[in-house]
Amino acid sequence: MLRNVRIALWAACALPLLALLAVAGLELTQHSNGVGAYQASGIGGPFKLASSSGGELSSNDLKGTPFLVFFGYTHCPDVCPATVSDVSTWLDALGPEGKDVKALFISIDPERDSVGSLKDYLSSFSDRIIGLTGTPDEIANVAKEYRVYYAKHPTKDGDYSMDHSAVIYLMDRSGKLAGTLTYDEKKEAAVAKLKRLLAAA
Amino acid sequence: MNRSHCKRFGVPLSFLVAATFAIFCLGSFSAAKPASSAQDPSKMVAATPATGEEYEIGKLRITSPWMRATPRGATVASGYMTITNMGKEPDRLLSVECDIASTVEVHEMSVSGEVMKMRPLEKPLEIAPGSVVELKPNGYHLMFSRLKQGVNQGDKVRVTMVFEKAGKVEIELPAAGIAAKGPADADKMN
Ligand SMILES: [Cu+2]
Numbered sequence: 001m002l003r004n005v006r007i008a009l010w011a012a013c014a015l016p017l018l019a020l021l022a023v024a025g026l027e028l029t030q031h032s033n034g035v036g037a038y039q040a041s042g043i044g045g046p047f048k049l050a051s052s053s054g055g056e057l058s059s060n061d062l063k064g065t066p067f068l069v070f071f072g073y074t075h076c077p078d079v080c081p082a083t084v085s086d087v088s089t090w091l092d093a094l095g096p097e098g099k100d101v102k103a104l105f106i107s108i109d110p111e112r113d114s115v116g117s118l119k120d121y122l123s124s125f126s127d128r129i130i131g132l133t134g135t136p137d138e139i140a141n142v143a144k145e146y147r148v149y150y151a152k153h154p155t156k157d158g159d160y161s162m163d164h165s166a167v168i169y170l171m172d173r174s175g176k177l178a179g180t181l182t183y184d185e186k187k188e189a190a191v192a193k194l195k196r197l198l199a200a201a
Numbered sequence: 202m203n204r205s206h207c208k209r210f211g212v213p214l215s216f217l218v219a220a221t222f223a224i225f226c227l228g229s230f231s232a233a234k235p236a237s238s239a240q241d242p243s244k245m246v247a248a249t250p251a252t253g254e255e256y257e258i259g260k261l262r263i264t265s266p267w268m269r270a271t272p273r274g275a276t277v278a279s280g281y282m283t284i285t286n287m288g289k290e291p292d293r294l295l296s297v298e299c300d301i302a303s304t305v306e307v308h309e310m311s312v313s314g315e316v317m318k319m320r321p322l323e324k325p326l327e328i329a330p331g332s333v334v335e336l337k338p339n340g341y342h343l344m345f346s347r348l349k350q351g352v353n354q355g356d357k358v359r360v361t362m363v364f365e366k367a368g369k370v371e372i373e374l375p376a377a378g379i380a381a382k383g384p385a386d387a388d389k390m391n
Contacts, residue, residue: 077277077345078310078338079317081269085380117274124272124379149316156321157304157346167315182315184339 043169043177045145049106049138052119052131057104059175066197067102068181070168071148073109074121075159079166083183087168088126090190094198101198107133108143108150108164170197254375259367260288261328265384268374270354278302278352280343280360280374281336281384286328293325293365301358303347310339319344325365338382354378 048058068087072080087103094101105122107113110133118131133139143150150164168181170193178197181190256263266282286292297305307326310319326341328334336342343360352358357373364370377386 074272074274075276077279077308078319078342081272081275081379082338084272089380120274121272149314153318153320155346159346161319163316163318165315166312166317183317 043146044171044175045142047138047142047145049132049134049142050115052115052122052133057130057132062102062171062175064173065102066100066173066178066200067104067171068168068194068197069104069106069146069171070166071106071108071143071146071150071164072166073107073162073164074113074117075109076162079183083166083168084122084125084129086183086185086187086190087129089187090194091126091128093187093191094194098194098198101194103129105129105131106139106142107131108139108148109162110134110136110139170194172197172200254373256370256372258364258370259292260290261286261292261364261367261370263362263370263372266360266372266374267381267384267386268352268358268376269381270356270376270379271348271352272379273351275351276346276348278345278348279308279338280305280345280358281338282343282372282374283336284328284334286330286332286334288366289330290366291330292328292367294328294362295325295365296363297343298361299345299358301348301350301352302345303349304345305360306344306346307336307341308344309341312339328364352376 044059046059048056051057070083070087072083074080084105087105091098091101091103103126105118107118113131113133115131115133118133122129122131134142146169148165148167150162152160153163154160166183168183168185169177170179170181172178178200179193181193185193254264254266256266262285264283264285266280268278268280271278284294294307297307299305307322308319309322310317312318321344322341326334334341354376356376358376359371359373361369361371377384380386
């Protein structure tokens with residue numbers, strides 16, 4: 001009985017996995033020229049959001065500046081603080097030669113994340129990370145541009161947690177997607193990617 | 202996630218999806234795996250490193266408890282540990298209490314595509330006989346909600362855990378730095 005259940009569970013996991021691998025293989029052949037795949041992706045777009053370092057930051061201010069951007073929320077127990085501290089570590093490791101690259105943390109929980117709470121929260125990390133928030137509409141818009149998924153999940157005590165994409169985008173000086181980092185990327189790999197981002201025209 | 206959404210990300214996401222999916226699947230099986238296939242709990246005991254806290258309550262052994270310091274203004278935190286059931290009967294974690302949080306629940310973090318989700322367990326966390334259940338980043342964790350105070354590096358956060366069979370145990374979670382990846386980082390500073 002237990003054995004059958006286990007086999008069924010394995011199959012349930014294995015089938016979509018195989019399907020995904022098939023998809024991955026297909027795309028690999030379609031986009032084997034690497035960079036082109038990103039340029040066609042259409043990730044990113046114009047925004048103007050309230051900044052934890054005062055005033056507003058808009059995509060226009062970022063013209064000619066390579067930046068990394070990720071989405072999260074301050075009531076997140078695990079992945080967000082881990083990501084913010086990873087990004088801090090990478091920026092520290094880049095040192096002065098990496099001072100050009102900007103790091104943006106955009107809240108997908110605008111109801112709870114004010115500019116003040118973002119500023120407080122980020123004070124525990126690298127001072128180079130800029131927190132951005134806005135109205136629910138502004139956030140919905142920027143999330144859409146970056147194809148970031150987020151959704152409220154109510155908890156028993158009347159609070160809520162957020163489901164959200166945990167990808168980190170690397171945007172080049174022209175505002176195009178140059179690559180991604182994952183929240184558990186190895187430090188050396190991440191720093192190498194950031195250096196490449198800086199070196200790109 | 203639908204196909205067209207997936208495709209926009211090109212190659213890396215597909216791999217990420219497949220890889221995380223695989224890890225997720227493997228992870229969810231290891232939690233309930235009987236001792237015969239992988240970890241022999243009696244050997245685990247002998248292999249327990251001298252560093253870090255260790256607790257024994259009835260047939261349960263709790264090793265490597267730790268948590269991370271919280272960012273300023275944080276309202277939530279998560280706690281981690283490894284629980285080994287050396288007995289012949291399953292046990293279940295019924296409740297957890299802690300002075301610094303209004304509620305403590307067992308949650309599970311999961312990745313689907315690149316989307317992170319966190320959910321409270323619907324049933325009490327079970328520690329099957331002979332199994333090793335890990336509470337760790339991106340998996341099961343103790344979820345401290347509505348923190349009454351922040352957690353600083355070097356703090357030892359006292360937690361009371363009640364198990365169905367083993368009973369009540371008080372343990373301390375040493376707080377590692379905000380960037381810590383595992384319990385070793387908590388030991389380093391002690
Ligand atoms: Cu949680």
